[in-house]
Amino acid sequence: MSLCSQLYQDEEQIQQCKVEMSALLRARQLCHADSNPAYCVRMAEYTWRHYKDHVLTEVPDIRHATSYPVMCGYQEKLVVPCAKDN
Numbered sequence: 152m153s154l155c156s157q158l159y160q161d162e163e164q165i166q167q168c169k170v171e172m173s174a175l176l177r178a179r180q181l182c183h184a185d186s187n188p189a190y191c192v193r194m195a196e197y198t199w200r201h202y203k204d205h206v207l208t209e210v211p212d213i214r215h216a217t218s219y220p221v222m223c224g225y226q227e228k229l230v231v232p233c234a235k236d237n
Contacts, residue, residue, distance in 0.1 A: 154168075154172070155168035155169050155172060166212075167211075169213065170211050170213055170215070170216045171216070173216035173217060174196075174199045174215075174216035174217075175196065177216065177217055177221065178191070178192050178195030178196065178199070178221050179192055181195070181221040181223070181233035181234075181235070182195060182221065182223060182233060184223075184233075185226075186224075186226050186227065187225065187226045190226065191221075191222075191223055191225065191233070194222065194225055195221045195222070198219065198220060198221070198222065199216075199219055202215070202219045202220075203215075220232060221233045
């Protein structure tokens with residue numbers, strides 16, 4: 152996550168960047184085997200924003216970024232949690 156350190160100097164911003172990057176990387180990993188990975192990742196990004204803004208009652212951290220629900224199967228209209236082994 153050295154990119155975050157290169158982009159920011161403030162420790163709080165660096166930490167938040169690491170959380171956001173972790174959420175995105177997790178979505179890309181889990182969406183890899185979906186029939187439409189790019190759309191799956193976009194929906195995961197939307198879900199992450201919603202999760203942060205409306206579900207969490209605390210500041211998001213790595214723990215949240217690595218456990219929020221990432222869903223697959225939008226194209227088939229069979230939305231289910233993405234398999235962890237994708």
